[in-house]
Amino acid sequence: MLDHKIELLQQVPLFRGLSEELLEAIAAIGQKTFFEADAKLITEGETGSTAYLIMTGKAGCPRIEAGELYVEDLWPGTLVGELGMLVETVHSVSVTAQERLRALAFSRDAFRATMEKHPELAEHISEKLLVRLHGLAAEIRRVDGKLAEIEKSEQAA
Structure with missing residues (x-):
């Protein structure tokens, strides 16, 4: 069963590129959890x-795209x-089981203990988050530029 966990962990962008040893360490702390259809995995606004x-089954997350609400599978x-699992956070979305699903739960305490035991894991996570932050900063600059163009054109009119 551990091999299936490793395969799924390898699909997660945050864990991509980790050694099998580190993936096994992460898999070992995952607690098997079940959610029935319509149960919330995470709830918007909650800490x-x-x-x-997600190991088996399907969940959904509501999204707005082009002004339309749809549920992302x-x-x-x-x-x-x-x-x-990394920091105290308030969820910005809800995720609901669309059918009975099985998941591995990774608590913040267990994940932090694993990072302390394997500092290379903490370094990997830091690098992945830094790349995401750079991408977010670039997107914010792009949007800011677009807004500045709109404001400039409105002032000229």
Whole structure:
């Protein structure tokens, strides 16, 4: 069963590139959890301290795209609530089981203990988060530039 956990962990962008030893250490702290259809894995506005790796079944996450509300399907290999296992956070979305699903739960305490035991894991996570922050900063600059263009054109009119 550990091999299946490793395969799913390898699909998670945050864990991509980790050695099998580190993936096994992460898999070992995951607690098997079940959610029935319509049960919430994470709830918007609530504080989270656990991430869930979907192993079987399907969950959904409401999204707004082009002004339309739709539910994004989340399949095995998806990690939800990942910030909760790293830092205290308030969830910005809800994720609901669309059918009975099995997940691995990673608590913040267990994940931190694993990072302390394996400093290379903490370094890897830091690097991945830094890349994400750079991407977010670039996107904010792009949006800011677009807003400045709109403001400039409105002032000229």
